[in-house]
Amino acid sequence: MITDFLDLGLSNEILNAVAELGFEKPTPVQGTIIPQLLAENDDIVCLAQTGTGKTAAFGLPILEYLDQENKETQVLVLSPTRELCRQITQDLQNYAKYLKRIHIVSLYGGAAITGQMKSLKDGAQIIVATPGRLLDIIKRKAADISNINTLVLDEADEMLDMGFKDELDAILESAPEDRRTLLFSATLPKEVEAIARNYMKDPKIVTVGTRNAGAENVEHYYYMVKEEDRYAALKRIADYNPDIYGIIFCRTREETQKIATALQKDGYDADALHGDLSQAQRDNVMSRLKRRALHLLVATDVAARGIDVSGLTHVINYNLPQEIELYTHRSGRTGRADRKGISIAIINQREKGKIKRIEQVIKKEFTRLPIPTAREICEKQLLHLINGINAAEVSTDIDEFLPLINEQWDSIPKEELVKKMLSYEFNRFFDYYRKAKDINIQEKPKKDTDSRKKGERKERKLSRSEKDSKNFVLEECEKGFKWVKINLGYKHNISPRTIVDIARECGANKSDVGRIEITNDCLYVAIKKDLAKKIASQIDGGTLRKYKLTAEVLK
Ligand code: ADP
Ligand code: MG
DSSP, rough: OOOOOGGOOOOOOHHHHHTTOOOSOOHHHHHHHHHHHHHHHOOOEEETTSSSSSHHHHHHHOOOHHHHTSSSOOOEESSSSHHHHHHHHHHHHHHHOOOOOOEEEETTTTHHHHHHHHHHOOOSEEEEEOOHHHHHHTTTOOOOTTTOSSETTTHHHHHHTTTHHHHHHHHHSSSSSTTTEEESSSSOOOHHHHHHHHSSSSSSEESOTTTOOOOOTTEEEEOOOOOOHHHHHHHHHHHHTTOEEEEOOOOEEEEEEEHHHHHTTTOOOOEETTSHHHHHHHHHHHHHHHHTOOOOEEEEEHHHHTTTTTOOOEESSSSSOOHHHHHHHTTTTTSSOOOOEEEEEEEEGGGHHHHHHHHHHHTEEEEEEEOOOHHHHHHHHHHHHHHHHHOOOGGGGGGHHHHHHHHHTSOHHHHHHHHHHHHHHHHHHHHHHSSOOOOOOOOOOHHHHHHHTTOHOOOHHHHOOOOEEEEEEEOOOTTTTEEEESSGGGGGGGOOHHHHHHHHHTTHHHHHEEEEEEEEEEEEEEEEHHHHHHHHHHTTTOOOEEEEOEEEEEO
């Protein structure tokens, strides 16, 4: 794998464009694929997680090979959705900034076909298209792909999921035999393998990173609530994260629209993206999202597939997807380009098994979090508001109005005024949360004897039940262990894994750490009797993230 753009074999024009985009070094997919595409002529199936830079991995070599003097269509890129088509086209145009005579056209449904046919008249060396629309245009003899030298199938699994199989077959049939075919996908289901077998010549399979693995930078959490509290849970999650900028996934178009409308009515910057919207509506939503004029996009899997919006903080599974594979695609919308991302699932009591199955697929664990309480949310929002006020720059323009302001406010004591101002901004939250009940579900703790019987020590150790600190009764510690109480809990985003890591850093072995009980604001970890004191004193006074730790051994 090559780790410097200069060593890839790309021309200066392309390197300059890439540098302007701020790409400092090739991603692993790029470092692996680009030299192969430039040096060899094999068909390639490339499996890599979302957000790993696949577009440039095929885009840069394609541009390198393009004959700028030839107006014929030389490259066809097929992708499943209009948004993705437009995005790939834009990316390619950016890479081709310093190549003079390159004409790239994108063809997708939902926009007037005549305009698209016209744009092909001047010759399109690269066509980026959705299968349905392309086939339509080929039938009208406005596009000719009989001389292409390269065919790229992007997000091939999704294309088949969307029922493009027949169109794909028809298109692949009319492309020349001696073309090179490149297939990109995050996963390799049977249908994609069949395409590779039938339409590719002895393809080399290149897997970068772990197949099907959740993106490295994404942390996975779930919240468990009663079915009827799902929407309330969503609102609380959004309220507890005042800087949220994310995508909320729903299963159907109807649900997507319903949730988006409800959020709007409740005062959130939210909107929907799904297939029932017109192209103009979809464009409008996407452009507001990218400008951050929209903070919450409620979307179906199909509509949001492959879209690349940088800096999304959260992906929320309002409902888990029917197919587990889709979870990978959803969570891949965040944690892109080395930034941390958070993927959240809201589930009901019967869906825990699904979380387990997803954990197996993504090879990562979920952490359960309690739904923040009304008080915690109000506290968080208030702090956000206060921090915002503290950080505001004072404009000299305000001086001019000071006499007026003083006249209005002189008679109000400062404390009163602060209260009034904060209430003005804040009553929406107070009003809603005053009546809000606790929507957390208490999970029944597993009986110790049960788990012992099954010999599931690990499971038992990591089992966590979420408890309200006030009502929490700590059970007697297991034999040979002592409880160590630490001042962090769920509300500090603590997971059992974190505690095990801390204990290990303080010199405990796996077997020295027993049960872990986490309540909202503190936790108890069982440590081998003879080590408890030593470990507690090592933890005590340390810090975790921004929190100061205290730890004490309980009697
Ligand atoms: P994928 O198709 O694998 O899901 P994309 O090609 O959409 O991923 O790229 C994801 C994001 O990473 C995009 O915003 C892209 O601009 C950015 N990116 C791609 N290559 C690099 C690089 N070498 N350095 C920095 N950012 C990159
Ligand atoms: Mg992609």
